[in-house]
Amino acid sequence: MIGTENIISTPMQKEVQRVETAIDTALSGRSCAIVSSGDPGIYAMAGLVFEISRKRNLFLMSPFSAPQDPGGKEALGIEIVPGIPALSSGASLLGAPIAHDFAVISLSDLLTPWELIERRIEAAAQADFVIVFYNPKSKKRAWQLERAQKIILRYRDKKTPVGIVTGAMRSNQKVRVVALEELHISPVDMQTTVFIGSSTSARYLDFMVTPRGYAQKYDIRHT
Numbered sequence: 001m002i003g004t005e006n007i008i009s010t011p012m013q014k015e016v017q018r019v020e021t022a023i024d025t026a027l028s029g030r031s032c033a034i035v036s037s038g039d040p041g042i043y044a045m046a047g048l049v050f051e052i053s054r055k056r057n058l059f060l061m062s063p064f065s066a067p068q069d070p071g072g073k074e075a076l077g078i079e080i081v082p083g084i085p086a087l088s089s090g091a092s093l094l095g096a097p098i099a100h101d102f103a104v105i106s107l108s109d110l111l112t113p114w115e116l117i118e119r120r121i122e123a124a125a126q127a128d129f130v131i132v133f134y135n136p137k138s139k140k141r142a143w144q145l146e147r148a149q150k151i152i153l154r155y156r157d158k159k160t161p162v163g164i165v166t167g168a169m170r171s172n173q174k175v176r177v178v179a180l181e182e183l184h185i186s187p188v189d190m191q192t193t194v195f196i197g198s199s200t201s202a203r204y205l206d207f208m209v210t211p212r213g214y215a216q217k218y219d220i221r222h223t
Helices: 015-027 046-055 086-094 114-126 144-152 180-185
Strands: 059-061 075-077 102-106 130-134 161-166 174-179 192-196 202-204 207-209
Touching (some): 086 161, 102 114, 114 130, 114 144, 161 180, 174 180, 180 192
Antiparallel strands (some): 161 192, 202 207
């Protein structure tokens, strides 16, 4: 059983402090886990652990690699435990929206310049990827999603299906499919993942489906 005295928490935008504390705890000889929602390697904490470890010149050891000599460096054992990312849990609730090629973009410009985010949205829209948006809107970032919608509408029909999943697999779960033209008036927050369909994506009953291309190669008609 884990007591609350063993839990160290920090608020949003204190991620560096959280990782530094975790690394120091592990280097002191105690086991320590950093907990992230979804998958730790997708818009989460695993990347920052490696960035800080590299900055501190730590010798990282994986449980799956052969033993090595740390060469005098501080040694830290590390294991990334995969989870279920929102793009997978959300997609399962919608049906099969990412059954073909897709691009994943975060709309948060806290760490990435908005000009770069816009270029990525434009490129993904022009290439006809299904586009998955993380961090679509917050109280302080209310305009980015509508701006992204306007960019995509240059390349997609206004009736393109858009899947909106909030709180996937949680008690506040909400799932809906709307037309691209309605995205800016749809309820979206930081727990929402948005799936913008490609030119081949379609709504089927209450589901959203992006064909893989089998119908173009095989006869899939009912017999």
